[in-house]
Amino acid sequence: MTRTLLIGTRASALASTQTGMVRDALVDNGATADLHFVHTPGDASQKAQTPVSRIGVGVFTETLRNALAAGECDVAVHSFKDLPTAPDPRFIAVVPPRVDPREVLVSHGNLTLRELPTGAKIGTGAPRRVSQIRAVRPDVECISIRGNIDTRMGRAGDGMTST
Template identity: 85%
Template sequence: MTAGNLTGPRPGRSAGRTFLVGTRASTLASTQAGTVRDALIDRGTPAELHFVHTPGDASQKAQTPVARIGVGVFTETLRNALAAGECDVAVHSFKDLPTAPDPRFIAVVPPRVDPREVLVSNGDLTLRELPRGARIGTGAPRRVSQIRALRPDVECVGLRGNIDTRMSRVGDGPEDLAAVVLARAGLERVGRLDRAAETVSVTDIMPAPAQGALCVEVRADDAAAVEAVRHLDDPVSHARAVAERAVLATLEAGCTAPVGAFSTLEDGVLTLQAGVFALDGSTSLVRTISGPVDATGAGPGDAHGGGEDDGTDAGEGVVHPDPQHAAAELGRTLGTRLLEAGAASVIATAGPL
């Protein structure tokens, strides 16, 4: 998908308008959206935040597991608000979006921050230093499966809520947790990295596909909005995120599945590693692929699983003219290799936490 066939601003909205940047009201979400608002303003585009309440906000307060309330609970309402013209720009944590492309929107990906996990622990102990039987807070099957593989002697406890709520559970009392696992990106964005005892290696806990990346969406029929966000796109971050999410899409797994991915893009070569993990820690399938991806001079497009197919072969070792297509093809190839190694059965047997 490209920005070349846009029809102009939605009726009733001036091309010189103040752009409304849609976001949830949580500290992390509004901070992320605030960086987009500020970047627009810095380029001379008037912008302000617009808060959208989602059903997922109430489910967090009730500590309802994400697996029970459904994938996309935090993004669907925001996308609907964008589609309806309630806001002009929507800012998501890219890892939370469905992998299926949505033709209603054009997306850009700002520069990505460190995608690794961090451990916030009592006494600033690392994951390997925690005592036997330690209770670790995390509700993500991907994290649980890898923690159990590394430390089968600890207990993983389901946990939801905002960053401060999760970190407040760490202590030395009988009801406290010894540690919680969080995305480093969240702590970095809200200025709380000082609480991290350890940034966990990707070989210990592989991040979620596209973790640390934001996805900024605008309506595909809003030429003024597309033009306003163009400069936010970082082609390297965009290609890496697309490659990782293409693995997830190929596996037909949701964002709560025990699937991890991590990529680098240096000197025109994208190296992608992805894994599927059994919830009990007994099995891990990890594969790696590398291929040429030229991310210089790329622009915004379909950020969800690669752009539309233009008939060009983008197999491993072949340079595709569109870096998102090339990155997506690498991700699909790696996903296929994981399926051939038995990934579907590992995912199917993951079961509830």
Template identity: 50%
Template sequence: MTALRLGTRRSALATTQSGWVADRLRAAGHEVELVEITTEGDVSGELLTAIGGTGVFAAAIRRALLEGRIDVAVHSLKDLPTAPEPGLVVAAVPVREDSRDVLVARDGLTLGELPAGSVVGTGSPRRTAQLAALGLGVQVRPIRGNVDTRIGLVTSGAVDAVVLARAGLARLGRLHEATEVLDPIQVLPAPGQGALAVECRSDRHDVVSAVSVLDDPDTRACVVAERSLLAALEAGCTAPIGALAEVVEGEDGLELSLRGFVGSEDGTVELRRSLVGPYAEPESLGRRLAQTMLEDGAAGLDLNDHPTSGTEPAAVDPAPAPRQAPHQPEQVS
């Protein structure tokens, strides 16, 4: 048994996610104490694109890990920079929630039912670009805040709808408030969306061993492919890029299917490509799809917030354990 101090942001969603991990570690026989940490992203009222985007939620928690004030950290994987953090390791990527986006709209409307000129709120350039590319005539307004704040903009009439991650609503028990789950054909999720990263110091072998039992090989393979695409495009986590990898059954066994989106926020440029590759080579798959997208026009787009080096590996161990039988990723309804 290992006594673990688990660092988490203070938001309702962050503590719910961290509590979910803590419960599973306790079930494995460990003592777990939650330690709340305030991050730059929590105290700033500015849009994430204005304060740097990549890593604003992770930096303070990672600093606490490196300083030994906590033993384990739980992050939303989509918030982590793709470049590795020296001294730290993502010891587990637990089974993923449904990665899709959802719409929360007035009067129970779907995206296609919103009248032209309706105002849709989102703080994500990725969502903004894909909504604009659909050509529905809606106006996108930049917003930020927690789930309560964003949904409150709809109930107050400040906006007609907001777009959120389905995983967050599901974990908070508020999925019934969504009026539509958006098909990835319309809006691809962010790389790593719906997945958690359980991180610890690489020199704490006892903690790595305790946490690694939570790792889900299928989820890890998918998010490594998605984040490898993001890294190879030399883009930050708030860039207008979507990616979704799925485990599929090929002629010779399990494979990974990866779809990617790159676009401009005004919707005038929309580039979607897909590729299938070996299950055991997710990082290579992401790089190859990125190369295709760069050759087909992505190289001409400004994709950087805080740039990450395309030569850096994704900050999740890209070597999933081999599987022999087909597996469908868990869906939470």
């Protein structure tokens, strides 16, 4: 009987979709694999809209890394942008081929970042994105926003542009 690999992931639609792609690639290569959902403190702070700058770095990945180290799952999948930059000797990082690495801006009227009016409000929870936006458009207001893709799209419908 073939052992089923458990792939640790967050339960968000984006995380489970990305992890499903990894699972499918493993299955296509003869493995048996299932998703194993891990709830992280970052998920709880996201519901409360606590800014990332207040909860600290690694809140999404640390629980996954601990689950992997404890043998709760065999593999863990998470967005590369959120992983710590320092190597962790407990793990081997594997990066699958990227699809489209560009960021996405959702705006009313499909305006680009440069086309947004002065004072436009842009919602993002990522300090890196705030820095990138301010470098190009110091005249817009960056507002802390957290949530999955559906939440962010909904907030854009409330009059806020979202990244």
